[in-house]
Each structure stands twice: as structure tokens, then as C-alpha cells.
Amino acid sequence: MLENPKLYISACVASSVDGVIHPANTTGYAQLGSKRDLGRLLDLRDQTDAIAVGAETFRTFPSRYRGAQGTLPVLVVITRGQNPLQDVPLASPVFSDLAAQRVTFIVTKQLPDVATQAQYPPCVRWVFASQASPVATVVHALEGHECHTLLVEGGGEIIALFAQAQALHTLYLTLTPFLLGGGSQGARHWMEGLGFSVETAPRLSLSLWSPHETPRGTEVLTTWQLTYPEDEL
Numbered sequence: 099m100l101e102n103p104k105l106y107i108s109a110c111v112a113s114s115v116d117g118v119i120h121p122a123n124t125t126g127y128a129q130l131g132s133k134r135d136l137g138r139l140l141d142l143r144d145q146t147d148a149i150a151v152g153a154e155t156f157r158t159f160p161s162r163y164r165g166a167q168g169t170l171p172v173l174v175v176i177t178r179g180q181n182p183l184q185d186v187p188l189a190s191p192v193f194s195d196l197a198a199q200r201v202t203f204i205v206t207k208q209l210p211d212v213a214t215q216a217q218y219p220p221c222v223r224w225v226f227a228s229q230a231s232p233v234a235t236v237v238h239a240l241e242g243h244e245c246h247t248l249l250v251e252g253g254g255e256i257i258a259l260f261a262q263a264q265a266l267h268t269l270y271l272t273l274t275p276f277l278l279g280g281g282s283q284g285a286r287h288w289m290e291g292l293g294f295s296v297e298t299a300p301r302l303s304l305s306l307w308s309p310h311e312t313p314r315g316t317e318v319l320t321t322w323q324l325t326y327p328e329d330e331l
């Protein structure tokens with residue numbers, strides 16, 4: 099649990115009704131949500147100071163991480179950093195497209211040598227995360243950069259780290275009209291990680307839901323507020 103964080107942290111993700119964000123036996127990025135879901139994500143980017151993604155999402159989703167209005171929030175990529183040039187590829191449009199460059203923190207458990215760091219654009223700042231969970235390091239780096247809001251865009255391992263640290267306050271979850279299954283075949287869910295017991299699990303309160311029809315079925319945009327068991331004491 100973080101002590102008095104000043105950063106307000108939300109997550110945004112589109113999943114099948116059974117919680118899958120990446121189907122089994124699929125390579126690359128699978129677009130589950132509709133244009134309306136994408137529009138919500140782009141609007142949220144306009145409203146946030148920073149975006150965080152796990153390195154696996156960064157690798158599979160070649161995005162510029164821009165908002166609808168063209169905003170470029172500070173970007174955080176979280177990696178264990180065993181092989182930096184493969185873990186956080188320079189080919190990403192975040193680095194190769196000059197118009198997409200912005201302050202980018204690469205939070206890693208292993209800092210690369212100076213020669214490797216020099217291959218990345220000057221907008222990249224390497225941050226060493228000494229603890230098992232990088233969440234406190236991310237929060238500290240962003241607060242030091244005058245950020246007040248963070249949008250975690252996934253994937254499931256990274257959302258779980260923020261929930262485990264009791265740092266996640268709002269969840270924008272789009273339920274897309276699919277049942278994908280495949281947990282034993284490599285499908286990824288929007289919350290992976292160590293898991294919780296019913297006693298320790300974050301509690302959710304629905305603050306908004308909006309169903310709409312798409313050519314593929316009914317999609318529901320939901321917004322949830324999270325509290326944690328300690329909050330109830």
C-alpha cells in the first residue's frame with residue numbers, strides 16, 4: 099500500500115465478457131472494442147497527465163499513445179529489463195515518430211549500460227525500480243514530474259500490480275460481446291498477477307454503464323470506483 103499518494107490512478111481496458119484482453123493462439127494486437135470504446139480511450143488520454151503500459155502491451159500494440167486532441171501524456175513503460183533493446187523496441191512509433199516523442203519513463207528492474215541508453219531518444223528517462231513491485235517507483239517518478247493523474251492502459255500484469263498496491267481508484271472497463279476463454283491456452287485477462295482472496299480483494303462500485311449495439315453484438319462501457327478492505331475500517 100502506498101503512503102498518501104498524490105497521483106490519482108485509473109485503468110482503462112476492453113475485454114470479452116469473460117475478462118479476456120488477448121485471445122489464445124493470437125499474435126499481435128486484437129481489437130476487441132468498437133470505435134466508441136476507442137473514442138473513450140482517446141478522450142481519457144486527453145484528460146490524463148500520464149499513461150502507463152506494461153512492456154508486453156508496448157511490444158504488441160504499436161501505438162503513438164496520443165489523445166483525441168493530439169495530446170501526448172507522459173508515457174511510462176514498465177519492464178524487468180533483461181534485454182532492453184528487445185523489451186522496449188526502438189522501432190516503436192513512440193521513438194521513431196518525432197511527432198510522437200514526449201517524456202517517456204522506462205521503469206526497469208535492471209538499468210541498461212550507457213551505450214544502450216544512448217540509442218534511445220533524449221526524451222527517454224530510465225528509472226530503476228528496486229522493489230519487487232515497480233508501482234511506488236512509477237508514482238514517485240510521476241509525482242516528481244508534477245503529474246496528478248495516471249491512466250494505466252494495461253495489460254493484465256500491470257493492472258494487477260497497481261491493484262495489489264491498492265493504488266487503483268477508477269476502472270474504465272468495456273465489456274465487448276465475446277466469450278473468448280482459453281486461459282489454459284495463453285489467453286490474457288485484464289487482471290493477472292498474484293490474485294486476491296475474497297477478504298483482501300478490491301471492492302467495486304458501478305458509477306456508470308452505457309450499453310450500445312455494434313455489428314458484433316452488445317457492448318457495454320462501464321466505469322467502476324474501487325475501494326480496498328482497509329478503507330472500510
Ligand SMILES: NC(=O)c1ccc[n+]([C@@H]2O[C@H](COP(=O)([O-])OP(=O)(O)OC[C@H]3O[C@@H](n4cnc5c(N)ncnc54)[C@H](OP(=O)(O)O)[C@@H]3O)[C@@H](O)[C@H]2O)c1
Pocket residue numbers: 110111112113119120126127128130151152153154155156158159176177178179180185186206207230231232251252253254255256257259286290
Ligand atoms: N484489450 C485491451 O484493452 C488491451 C489493453 C492492453 C493490453 N492488451 C493486450 O494484452 C496483452 C499484454 O498483457 P499482459 O498482461 O500479457 O502484459 P503487460 O501487463 O502489458 O506487460 C507485462 C510485462 O510487464 C513487465 N512486468 C511485469 N511485472 C513486472 C514487475 N514486477 N516489475 C517490472 N516489470 C514487470 C514485464 O516486461 P518484460 O517482459 O519486458 O520484462 C512483463 O512481460 C497484449 O496482447 C496486449 O495487446 C489489451
